[in-house]
Amino acid sequence: MPTERLLPRLFLALLLAVLTLAAWQWQRGAPLSSDLMTLVPGATQDPLVQRAEQRMQEPLNRQILVLVGHADRQQALALAEHLAGQWQASGLFEKVQWSLQTDLQAVRAQLLQSRLAMLSASDRKQLTEQPDAFIEQRLQSLVDPFAGFSLVSSQDDWLGLSARIQASQPKPANVQLDIASGALVAEADGKHWVLLRARTLGNAFDLNLPLQVADLLAQGRQQADREGARLLAASGLLHAAAGQRQASREITWVGGGATVGILLLLLLAFRRWRALLAFLPVAIGMLFGSVACVALFGQMHVMTLVLGASLIGVAVDYPLHYLSKSWSLRPWHSWTALRLTLPGMTLSLATSCIGYLALAFTPFPALTQIAAFSAAGLLGAYLSAVCLLPALLQHMDLRPSAWPLHVAQALTDLRERLLRKVPGVVLLGLLLVFCVAGLWQLQSRNDIRQWISAPPQLLEHAQTVARITGYQPTSQFFLVRADDQNQLLDRLQTLDGKLDELVDLGKLKGYLSLGQLVTSAAGQRQVQHALLQLPAHWQPLLALGVPEHALQAELSQLQALAPLSIDDVLQGPLGEAWRPLWLGQDGHGVAAIVSLQGQADVALLRLQAQDLPGVQLIDRLGELNQLFTATQVSAAELKLLSCALILVVLMLPFGPRSALRIVALPLLAALCSLASLGWLGQPLTLFSLFGLLLVTAIGVDYAILMHERVGGSAVSLLGTLLAALTTWLSFGLLALSSTPAVSNFGLAVSLGLVFSFLLAPWAGASDGGHRQP
């Protein structure tokens, strides 16, 4: 027969092409990503907000903050120095810093040059409103041996503006400078903690970098343990590393477990080594899925791989369709069996694809990826099962074990006996009661944290680092826009005032704003103006011995000082901490970020920023969580839509009545599994809902098998049982994942599959008396 020779050849050519594409895709390393943010929807299309978000994310993904703690300060310092040297030599980092060796000359120059631009708001106020007090304080600081050491010599700063700027620099809460070594040291829990900061060369989501950094940290920790020291670290890199390790572990479990289980099942049921070839479509499906995913998205997220591994159980269903015909078709012949089951398989492909592709229309890139991976994977598995596998299985003398059929027959008999005793309507009623009571207990919960399963130790360390250093970055921040720098600095100053209120009330730990660093050009002119009144008040300085001509000279120097822009101030060494906040000029004006420290009540932040022009609170995580909830509704709509679509597809071969019945069964199964989640006390998440979307598609498959009854109801039930077992094996393993989102998805699908299998026999046309809702 020509088609039987042509099909395998055509398929082999296709396979070769896909393999070539895969080789090309992988030639520059694995196109895998573990960046969680690529999985969640871009909340905004505003390029400025996106840029600001990137700016805020960047340090989290590239910096690592380490505390080296020891009861003995010198030992802690020595270990930090040693560690810094080791890390610098590793070649992973752009910069490893444990000690500050700043060029003080540059700081002096900036302090002198920015005397007008950097004077703090309260100092400006005192200068303007209480010039006597201003002079009095200067006198005190000149003679007070403990008042401090000013970087700029008094003779260059008679009026003390540089000294005031130096004094008003925000001070890190808990860290102190160790003057001998230049290290930053905090004291807590009876230990001295030396701060070590490192910045990686590459992106945190390069596949190997986080693992290498985590290994380096582990080595350092071993060394610290030997010396009686403690090492605490906080970094997005470590989370990425933990996520990757976990993903690869779970891919191994889910993929490996499902593979072993399915192979065993194939061997037990069909008793032929060659039957193991039925696994080939699975491998080809995985190949097609990953190639399509990389082709469409440029890369594949590790979470897609974990969820995609569950596809194994679905893909193996296609060969099972015709292999299971060996119980009724004697002698079994591969092409004949295929021809018998082809319509069912094709329908099953169509419905499964509709189910998966429905996921693609949610606003979640994560699900779009999974949908694309799965649809392409199923197509690959289907094509290989239809075109290639029958050729490979030709002339196989398939004599399956009899016991699976006995089991299926027993199950069918059991069902019939049950139906004789209890009418179907009563069963349906009981089922509905079960559903209503379960749904009553169901609780909905959505949080981005379900996507992450950080090891508790990692979280604990990060919290301790935050407690010891007082440095607590948050993902919330303000974006402030204006037409020009003057307006921007005015707006920032207003916002700063509002935030100060929160800080005073203890509702906010702190914030960093360009308004704290730079005064607007108008403000600088006001300072110049206020300085002109000082000669009437500076008698006490003259009494101390400061020559009047020196004061006059300084005054005229200050009057001649050119106003500084934001860029000017940021260039200097004192601007370092603020540099990331400045977004600069674009077509619409200028913009800056105000970053926050410590968790604050979003509603309170929003309230403070209300009615401030140009001020926008960016709370990405909060928005995401809201979006999750909103998406739940649209997911439910999608589900109904996909059912309608499946209904249309099924109406062609089966007619409206049967089609309705075939679609209603999986819907009822989905309802039952929702109720079971309620009974089990498991929350309904976006993921369980997506899982149920899938259940509908797969459940339809079982209903079709049972409806068609190729080879009698027991044989059909056996086919369904095998298909359900393999699928259940892979999704059931997902439920064991330690990522709440993945495990939720696995649980929902597993439950749905159980109910789909239990309900599938009612799809048979002969049970006419029993109607489904």
Add this chain to the structure above:
Amino acid sequence: MSLGLSRFLWTRPVWVWPCVVAALALLLASPRTFAFSLDDLQKQLSAPAVVTGAFVQEKHLRALPQPLTSQGRFVLARDHGLLWLLRTPLRQDYRITADGIARRDPGGWQTLPSQSAGAQQNRLFFAVLQGDSSGLQRDFDLALSGDAEHWQLRLTPRSLLLKQIFTRIEITGGRFVERIVLAETQGDSTVLLMQDSSGATALSDSERSDFAD
């Protein structure tokens, strides 16, 4: 997290004078073997439990022919700390104890927020008071010359950071410390003259109450 160095070199209470005071205290403690050793100096200076006297602080600036001068009295108590009573050109009392640096205002002693290097220096100061000179020797090279009647101790900073701020500290004296010179890198210097010092075995009642509350 960006932490510029300058954010730590803020003013109050900064460490230069506490360093000097710590150096003084060192003389009460550290045993060394020179011809006239730190050990000898320590014995000489630690004889009285309390030293009181007058001080004159002169700030020599390159641009000024005359130094800026301030005056007052001091009380250095081995077991308590230091009282620094500034009298001209303004009246202001300071106290350095284990709790930190305090300034007296009409409401009593106000401990100044001990931030940054200040707290560390206070700790250093008291470590030295108790005879532990290791901290000071880590930050400075110490050189003692002269004899019991006329000695000079020179402290040279070791760390790069300190070197950018001052070049050396020189302490001279006889029975008591007489003169401390702090030479800054930029050419200015501060001279502290401690005159009419006298030893006592105990604090007076008013001094005791100054340390008490």
